[in-house]
């Protein structure tokens with residue numbers, strides 16, 4: 121509890137003590153024995169009322185003088201002052217106690233609200249407390265701590281045990297265990313040694329590591345995550361916007377209705393004035409929309425928090441809303457369902473061509489590409505790459521690469537690339553991705569490479585089907601044979617092979633079209649060429665670990681640990697959040713409407729106490745319910 125909340129609690133307790141004493145005097149009839157007893161009682165209850173409620177009165181007044189009167193402060197003020205004012209009607213029961221009590225309970229509710237909201241926010245910001253404060257580097261022969269922003273790409277930094285890794289990089293020496301839980305929610309530490317990629321934001325647990333940085337601080341994982349989370353609250357869900365618009369229209373309507381009841385029912389229907397005013401006041405108290413205004417954004421906030429705790433970054437509550445309605449998911453293959461680290465299965469060189477030469481040309485041509493295929497070819501090449509020999513590199517997205525190696529034009533890529541260059545290619549009987557290599561228009565041969573399925577890919581598709589996702593489609597630029605084999609192994613419903621990047625957009629568009637008015641369509645991808653598709657789908661989901669920056673930028677949801685099984689988890693969290701939001705809306709409105717109907721002068725069963733429950737009680741229950749969004753079930 122912060123200082124302000126403690127102060128409020130103190131005020132509430134003092135007011136409560138006074139209230140109890142006066143209420144006891146009132147019930148035992150002590151006030152009735154005094155001269156002007158009713159007025160003594162009036163003043164008595166006014167004391168706790170003012171102690172506990174003066175700030176509400178002040179805020180209501182502030183609203184009136186600033187021309188924005190219609191908020192819950194005004195409702196509470198009119199209702200409670202009205203309850204006290206009933207003393208002016210000799211035929212009415214005195215309602216001073218209720219007036220004070222309503223304010224008291226209202227403030228208890230407010231206190232609880234601000235406590236709960238603060239707690240939810242804190243647990244999310246705590247979790248986001250991953251920003252490193254410094255990086256250790258050797259400067260002038262000494263190890264010094266500098267601001268991570270000052271480290272250049274390629275510089276070597278030292279991570280000591282217990283420190284947070286400040287920048288993304290590759291381990292140059294050392295061996296240690298990394299706690300990645302802040303990023304991925306994964307509690308088992310990851311063992312890293314020379315050559316391993318380390319992600320900023322993880323905590324180095326056991327050993328000292330020397331890391332060569334691969335990104336500047338502002339492009340490092342930590343900075344990107346923090347930026348995403350900070351911007352998340354801007355993209356409001358439709359439900360959220362609806363509620364705040366609703367509250368703006370609703371309060372004046374309710375005030376109008378209350379006035380109407382107070383005036384019309386005594387004049388036209390002949391109810392007593394005091395009874396009618398009482399009904400109107402109950403109306404005002406119960407009508408307060410705070411249960412929704414507070415609990416709905418809190419639910420979304422909690423949902424986003426729960427997701428990020430499991431390593432799923434959701435860039436705004438609107439995407440949770442859409443994700444909950446997803447029934448079709450299109451996947452990219454390489455890097456999304458498969459790991460993207462290809463192994464060389466076979467090298468088929470044309471007669472008279474040396475295999476090593478073929479591989480060397482391939483590796484040199486691919487040296488500047490960061491496509492997973494290119495990186496695998498380069499890393500499986502045993503020789504050294506002489507970058508001076510490479511020139512004129514052109515990447516043909518979804519096809520391959522063309523480059524000048526030793527002043528010879530090397531083409532490496534799939535059938536389409538070769539056809540485009542007028543090079544005839546043979547068919548290969550092996551199953552795998554085929555990289556044809558041509559030198560100055562002559563065919564040299566091909567390399568067959570194969571990718572590994574991600575560990576959890578099968579389980580991911582199964583979990584999605586179980587979660588009620590009807591349709592899983594794989595869209596790939598790879599060969600038909602490979603696509604078919606992968607689709608069968610994964611149990612994917614449908615696949616499309618040999619797609620160019622723009623074909624993927626078209627495929628997703630046709631899915632969107634056939635889905636008009638039904639469920640939403642998600643696309644999951646990792647590459648630069650996936651970015652347009654990610655933007656086009658209802659929800660774009662990117663792999664955050666090895667995914668390209670363009671994909672992460674374009675996506676609405678980012679999976680930090682690249683595990684496709686997280687998609688089902690994200691959908692579960694989204695649905696739970698939406699379910700809780702709906703429960704709160706229905707519950708709050710239903711209770712309020714019932715109490716309002718019962719308060720109508722011709723029925724007149726509702727009491728002020730019931731109205732207090734209808735406002736504060738419902739808010740508290742709605743908030744407690746909303747806080748469930750924060751809990752993660754794996």
Ligand code: ADP
Nearest residue numbers: 453454489491494518519520533534596597598
């Ligand atoms: P996916 O849709 O499976 O993620 P891409 O669209 O990135 O695949 O690529 C489609 C195909 O284009 C690959 O299977 C490969 O044959 C070819 N290709 C793309 N980039 C390269 C590259 N850098 N080197 C060789 N071939 C490539």
Ligand code: MG
Nearest residue numbers: 452454455647
């Ligand atoms: Mg890909």
